Amino acid sequence: MGDLQCLQDFIRCLDEQSLPRILQICSGVYFQGSVYELSGSEVCLSTGDLVKVIGLNALSVFCEEIATGNSFELSAEYSGQFTLIAEDLPYNTIEEIVGLCPIGVDACGSFSFKSRNKLNVENFTVPAEEPLTLILIEVAEDGTRQARCQLTGQNMVSAEILLPLSLKGEFYECECDRGYSLQEIMTSARLKTRRFRSTHAKNIGGPIIFSPVYEIKAIMHMRKDIVKFPSTLEVDVQDVTEQFEDLVFITPLSIAEVASQPQESFPTMAEILEGPGGNAFFKCNWIQELYKDRHLVLHGLGHTQMVLASTPKGRKEKKYFLISQGYSGRMRRKAREFVSVYELYLASCQCPGLKVSVTRHCEAVEEEGIPALSVGDQLEVLDRTVNSPGTQSIQNLICKRTTEVDDEDDEDEEDDSEELSLPLFMAGHFMEKLTDNKKYNLKDLINKSLPIDIKVVTRDKELETDPLVGLTSLKLEETFLETVVLISLPNKPDWCFELPVRWLQMSLCFTSEPLPWPDSGSPKLYVETVTEVTENFYHEYHKATNKVEEPPPRPPKRKPSTTAVPKKSSKSKSGLPKKGSKVTEQLENLSLGKAKVRRAPAPPLPDDDDDNSMEPPPILPRKSISISDSITQPNTYVRGPIMANSARRTSDSEHDYETVDETFKNTHDSIMHY
Structure with a gap:
């Protein structure tokens, strides 16, 4: 049983390689029966409770200057470097150095020390105050352990020497120039308790000590789900791992951890501790059955070859499927x-x-x-x-x-x-062009080159409903190997479905419930071999496999036409083409089938000095029209009274229109409309 410690001090000195550890709540602010909401969930820490620490997640690090007492906080991702400050206390034996050096034996090459007195080892003498660098630990033929050290003498000549761990003396740690990152310090149980100096001493100051803040991931003895709480809680704990080593805790397992269990663990019963909330990958029926506190039958695990398939684009929504190699429907190839x-x-x-x-x-x-x-x-x-x-x-x-060749008479002529x-x-x-009309099973098509288009013509009789039947076309795109866990529901233990390990995030725990079938043996299993997935799954799969289709090539840029581009004709200041230009000649040659008539020139503008320039022009008398004229020349533009206004606007037009048939003439034709 360990000593009574503050939770923060215990976690600061804890080696993560030794997890899991069982702690007992002894005393502190959290008295008997207190309930606190931590990280979004209620956590009750009572005196005497047992907590099994299964993981640590570094949140930040508090740094305290020893000389001034000032403290500041650094992010766990801080990229600065720190140098280790050598301890002033002496080591009495080489074995003590090996046990207390700040770096493990596998990486102790950076730990250097010196002896206050001269050392005589067999026929070799090590001068006093001469630095020795610990390299590794060796075991001699007689079973004694020895430390192989490197000695660097004058002119940088180095030699190696073996020192027995039982060698006594007065040894001191040497200063080391090596820099340590904050991540290295936090992951080493020995480094976390040492003093350091920042490589940017001007910004931070003298020696500092680190107090990391962790998010503790643990399970309670009488609780199913995982709890999380910070390491800064003011509570005293005691390490009781050896005393309660045989105590059974509910162990939450992810789907990946379930898939790593030995085959002898199946079949078994399990309970969902945390369902796949916010699922964005599956659209099948069994995904709705995976909710918290749901009991499942785990039949086993394996590696299944699956086919990624999709329907063509069209008026209906595009669908995507994962088809297991056990699918027994029959299908024909489609062009x-x-x-x-x-x-x-x-x-x-x-x-x-x-x-x-x-x-x-x-x-x-x-x-x-x-x-x-x-x-x-x-x-x-x-x-x-x-x-x-x-x-x-x-x-x-x-x-x-x-x-x-379509000529049937010439049969000897080749195409x-x-x-x-x-x-x-x-x-x-x-x-x-396809030459066969054969029915294939999925295994035959997998061996062919993909992708290919198919149509399912015979359903899989082992499925309650085959979602592939009735689809006009289905493209088998590619195959891949997937690790799956075979699961069924207790009320229908023989109808199973495969959970792809890579694409589901959920937590389970094994239970001791009896299997839902007689002891004589398990029933015959029927496996759902078709799983409908979402478009999001389709794109995420291609991202995970780094299969990005290259865009089709673009057509080349068109070359400029070899024909000469006519230059813009010069215009006069008024914006009209000059006389004699090609445009003017073309306009003059235009006609409507009549003789060319040159328009009369416009009258000259009145002089500014003319006194009558401001008077309005004289009003011309209206042209008189006799009744006889209106009868002999009827208004052919008017078909009826409703078109009177239109006829008046177009009376000056030179276009020829068909005359109104005599049968449609009426009394209105003899009236002139204005």
Whole structure:
């Protein structure tokens, strides 16, 4: 049983490699039955309670200057360096140095010491005050332990010497120039209790000691979930690990920790301590059953090959699935559609000798090297080349085009074929040519080159509902190996589902409940081999596997046209083309099928000196129109009274319109409308 210590002092000297440790609450501010809310959960620390510390998380570090008593706080990620201050107290034996040196035996090469007196070891003499650097600990043939030390003499000549750990003397630690990071100091139980000096002594001052603040991760004896509380609580504790070594604590396990258990631990019962809150990866039915306090049957664990599949884009929402290798549905291959030559190239890399049929006409563009394609052309992908027209490199896909002969009489004539060079940036519409109508199972398709398009034609009879049946098309994209835990619910122990370890964050604990089936043996298991996942899972998977698709190549920039661009015609100050220019000649040659009539020049502007310049122009008398004129020349622009205003606006137009048929004339035609 350990000594009574303040919680903060105990954690400061605790070696994390020794976890877990069992502590007993003895006394302090937290009296019997007190309840406190820490880190969002209620924690009750009563006198006599047992707490099992299972982890530490550094939050910050309080630093105190020994000389002035000033204190300040540093972040746990502080990147500054500190040098160790040598202790003034002497060591009496070499064994004491090995046990109390601030660095472990595996890395004690930086610890140096010196002897106050001269040392005589066998036939070798070590002068007084000569620095010795501890290298490692060795075991002699007779079983005695010895310290191998390095001695650096004059002219930097070094030698190694073996000192027995029982060697007595007066030894002192030497000053060391090595710098330690705050992270190194906090993770070493021996360094945490030492004094240091900052390498930036001007900013901080003299010797300082560190008091780290941790978030303690622990489990209570009579509590299922994990509790977290800071190490600064003013409570006294006692280490009782050896006394209560056989005490059973509820041990929370993550899914990854469950998957690391031996196979002999299964099947067993478990209880969910913390469910996968905020799930963003799964859309299946069993995800709703994973909530806190839910009991589960753990059948075992394994490594399952899975296929990532997706439906094509369309009017319906795109779906994504994880299909386990145990899926027994039958499926047929479906011809893939490609909308660019670049997609043809990607598919041909996975499936050499790819054959497609052109489903839409494509016009030739000579400037960009695009050939003409017709509906029905048969293309076989041969190779990829790089052409260099000019300064820009263009990648092309070499295909063989075959045109079938429709003449049935000429049976001996072979199909015409030619090689085409299709730029990868070229758009098009192609359909894959398939020669078989065979039904495949998933294992057969996995062995082929992926991706491929399929359609499920026969459901998996072992599934209650097969979500893949009824889908018009499904693309099998790629396969991967996933570690899974096989789980079922107690009310339906034979219907199981696979939990992918990488994609679920939840906490479980094993329980001693009996298995929900007779002792004669476990029932036959039916496994849900299809798991619907979200689009977020799809993208996160590709991020985790670093599979980022490269964008298709862009078409080259169009070369400037070789035809001369006509220069802008010069204009006069008034903004009109000058007389004699080409534009003027073209305007003069325009006509509407009539003789050319030159417009009369505009009248000159009145002089400013003219007295009558401010008078309005004279009003001309209205032209008289007789009734006979209106009868002989009817208004052909008016179809009825409703069009009267329109006819008045267009009465001066020179356009010819069809005359109104005699049957549609009425009395309104003989009336002039204004």
